[in-house]
Amino acid sequence: MIVMKDVYKKYPNGVVAANGINVEINRGEFVYVVGPSGAGKSTFIKMMYREESPTKGDILINGINLATLRNKRVPLLRRQIGVVFQDFKLLPKLNVYENVAFALEVIEESPKVIRKRVNEVLALVGLTQKARMFPNELSGGEQQRVSIARSIVNVPKVVIADEPTGNLDPDTSWEIMKIFEQINALGTTIVMATHNKEIVNTMRHRVIVVEGGMITRDEDEGVYGYES
Amino acid sequence: MKARTMGRHVRESLKSLGRNSWMTFASVSAVTVTLLLVGVFIVIMMNLNQLADNLENDVEIKVIADPAADETAVKELEKQVRSTAGVQEVVYSSRDEELDKMIQSFGDELSLYKQSNPLGDALYVKAKDPHETAAIAKKIDTYDYTSQVVYGEGKVEKLFKVLNMSRNIGMVLILALLFTAMFLISNTIRLTIVARGREIEIMKLVGATNSFVRIPFVLEGIWLGVLGAIIPMAVISFSYYELYAQWEPKLQNELFQLLNAMPFILQVNGLLLFMGVFIGMWGSFMSVRKFLKV
Numbered sequence: 001m002i003v004m005k006d007v008y009k010k011y012p013n014g015v016v017a018a019n020g021i022n023v024e025i026n027r028g029e030f031v032y033v034v035g036p037s038g039a040g041k042s043t044f045i046k047m048m049y050r051e052e053s054p055t056k057g058d059i060l061i062n063g064i065n066l067a068t069l070r071n072k073r074v075p076l077l078r079r080q081i082g083v084v085f086q087d088f089k090l091l092p093k094l095n096v097y098e099n100v101a102f103a104l105e106v107i108e109e110s111p112k113v114i115r116k117r118v119n120e121v122l123a124l125v126g127l128t129q130k131a132r133m134f135p136n137e138l139s140g141g142e143q144q145r146v147s148i149a150r151s152i153v154n155v156p157k158v159v160i161a162d163e164p165t166g167n168l169d170p171d172t173s174w175e176i177m178k179i180f181e182q183i184n185a186l187g188t189t190i191v192m193a194t195h196n197k198e199i200v201n202t203m204r205h206r207v208i209v210v211e212g213g214m215i216t217r218d219e220d221e222g223v224y225g226y227e228s
Numbered sequence: 229m230k231a232r233t234m235g236r237h238v239r240e241s242l243k244s245l246g247r248n249s250w251m252t253f254a255s256v257s258a259v260t261v262t263l264l265l266v267g268v269f270i271v272i273m274m275n276l277n278q279l280a281d282n283l284e285n286d287v288e289i290k291v292i293a294d295p296a297a298d299e300t301a302v303k304e305l306e307k308q309v310r311s312t313a314g315v316q317e318v319v320y321s322s323r324d325e326e327l328d329k330m331i332q333s334f335g336d337e338l339s340l341y342k343q344s345n346p347l348g349d350a351l352y353v354k355a356k357d358p359h360e361t362a363a364i365a366k367k368i369d370t371y372d373y374t375s376q377v378v379y380g381e382g383k384v385e386k387l388f389k390v391l392n393m394s395r396n397i398g399m400v401l402i403l404a405l406l407f408t409a410m411f412l413i414s415n416t417i418r419l420t421i422v423a424r425g426r427e428i429e430i431m432k433l434v435g436a437t438n439s440f441v442r443i444p445f446v447l448e449g450i451w452l453g454v455l456g457a458i459i460p461m462a463v464i465s466f467s468y469y470e471l472y473a474q475w476e477p478k479l480q481n482e483l484f485q486l487l488n489a490m491p492f493i494l495q496v497n498g499l500l501l502f503m504g505v506f507i508g509m510w511g512s513f514m515s516v517r518k519f520l521k522v
Contacts, residue, residue, distance in 0.1 A: 049433070072438075079435035089430050093247055106436040108233050150434070 001027045001189055002048065002158065007057035009043055009213070017043035018054065019213035025191060027157070030184045032200050033193040035210035035226055041193045044210055045162050048191065049081050050074050062157060079107055082151030082188075084161040088143045090135040090150075097122070097131040100149045107154060121149040125179055141172035148179055152188065159183060161192040165199065177203055200224035233440075241447035251420035252452065258416045259456020259504055262409035267464045267500050269405060273398040274492070279484045280391040284358035286483065287387070289365045289379040295323070295348040297373040302349045305373045309351055314364050316356040323347045348375055359388060406503070414511030417449055421515045428519040438520050445512045453508025454501065461497045468493055 002025040009018035017040040025031055035041045046052040047059055050066050059066040064077055090099050097118060104114045122128050125145040135143055144164060151159055161180070165173035177199055184190045194200060200207060200223065207222030208215055216226065245252045291309060293302045310318050321329075326347045331338045341347075353368070355361045361379055369377045421428075431441050472489040479485055 051433075075432075075435045075437045077435075078433060083433055089426070089433070091427055091430060102430075103434040105236060106431055106434050106440060108230055108440075110232075154435075 001025055001029070001062065002191070003058075003060040004047075005058045005060075007047065007054045007059060009040075009047065009052065010055045016213050018047070018057075021057070021210075021213070021215055023208065023215060023218070025189065027189055028184070028187050030180075030190045030205040031192070032205055032207045032222075032224075033191065033210060034195070034200060034207060034224055039211045039226075040213040041210050042162060043213075045160055045191070045193050048158075048160050049083050050077055079154060080156055080158070082154070082156040082159040084144070084147050084151045084159065084164045086163040086166040088135075088140075088147040088167075090143055090146055092135050095132050095134050096127055096138070096146050099135070099146055100153050103150045103153050109154075117153050117155075118149075121153045124152075124182065125149045139172070140168050141175055144168060144172075144176050145179065148176070148183070152183055156188065158189045158191065161190065161194075163193055163195060165194065165196050170198070173199060197224040234443075237443045237447055240444040241451060244444065244448055245451055248420055248423070251416075251423065252455075255416045255420060255452045255508075256456045258412050259409075259453055259507065260459045262405070262412060263457055263460040263500050263504055264463060266402065266405050266409060266503065267460045267496060269398075269402055270496060270499065271464060271468060273402060274496075275487055276398065277395060278487050280395065282483050282485065283387060283391060285354070287355075287358050287361050287379065287384050289353040289355070289361060289368065289377060291351040291353055291368055291374060292376040292378070293348040293350070294373045294375040295346060297348070301373045305371060306351055308371050309353060309368055312364060312367055314356050314360045315353055317354040319352040321350045321352065323349050326350050409503070410507050410510065414507070414514055417452065417508070417511040418515035421445060421512070421519065425519050428516070432520070441520060442513065442516050445516045446509055449508035449510075449512030450505050451508070452512075453504035453506070456508070457501045457504030461500050464496060464500070465493045468496075 002023075004021050004023045007018050007021040008016075010016050019040075021044065033041055033044060043052055047054055047066070048061065050069065054067055057067065061077065062080055064073075064080075066077070069077060091102065094102065100118045100121060101114050104117060109117075119128070122131055125148055127142065127145055127149065130138065130142065135146065138146070144167075148159075148164070151161075159180075164180070165176055168176060173196060180190055180192065181203065204221045204223075206220045207217070207224065209217035209226045211226055291305075293305055297305070306318060306320060309315060323345050326349070327338070327341060327345050330347075353364065355364050361384055362381070365377045365379045365381075368374060428441055469489050472486050476486055476489075
């Protein structure tokens, strides 16, 4: 599903954010990526949806090699991946329904399919009643649910989440995590960068620890923790 | 691309004009002001050009035949002049007509010359290209039976020089104005797009292709250009029409003539609309490009 081979990333300012990463994530897995700030977690995540390209090494997602992927083909990669962000990244001028439908309009789905899929995912995240509301009328947790709905509406094989609970209170974080569990139960691979120790230690899944641009620990059913 | 998608793009671009009403207003104003300036300038320049053309076309060569030449010789000369390269028109004026003209200008004292007319027959020659006048005059001067060739030597060259210079200055000014307009408008549009960088980023992250992102913006640019062109087109059409109606009758026999209102207004309007659309399109295209590298 996701394979990284000797991935090395050096930013123009000299920072080495990935220093020989090797990892393999299988279909249907749920993986936490933990580590201190500035350890290369974000770069690790960003390279998966090609917001950053590796300086050296290969990244394979669904058999597509991101290292040799032409810029023109990047949209096709992104259609197979759902991305959820800490700051939700919703369009403030579109309502909940439109925000979710947007991801399908962009890939030129038919209106019929769009209606069906959007209603399905809004039901899944429990926002059917709030479909006509705008992002600024929603709570943080609700906004994150819209963002999750958008990320899965095109039925991606992988959902990548960059600290999805980073801006949320503990109760809301749990709600969000339950939705991710649900999505994972439906067979979608989930890769999640997080700082939330409680969640990682309670909802046990594979844990990858990134420190100094390297994977220092990789355990199934692991717990939160790193040395530095 | 599917027709449905194009429909979506058109809808989106129109919606976005309304959603970003302040930015729309700013861009449309910028287009309006600059196109108005450019339009007024074009109207003035085109009319001055017309004056320059009229001045140039007024230049003619007067060929005076040898007074001793008989009728057949003059006919021969006329034929020769007519077949000279670059000659457009030759008007014959007999020596008696020439004398009448002189009497008209200088008074009846000259009437006594009617007994024995010392003048030669004259040919008035117009060049196809007025700038060739001097060369043609020189050529004609070499023909037999030519006694004198007059074309305002020196003065004509100076006139042409001045006219050419004013034309070039006009062109440079119009180009400079256009350039300023493009810069100003593309900057305004860039501001509207910077404000929407997030929107573009999200589109890219959910897998939109570059053209999918770009087309609504480019369409929006076109609408901005069209909206911005409306006021300049209306103002210029109306004012020129009024100006023409007022002044044209008074300028009947003058060298300076206003260009006919009808095709001219349409031409200027077409040009302004085209410039508005082009500037809007180009401005959007260039500005979006920067945000597509997500």
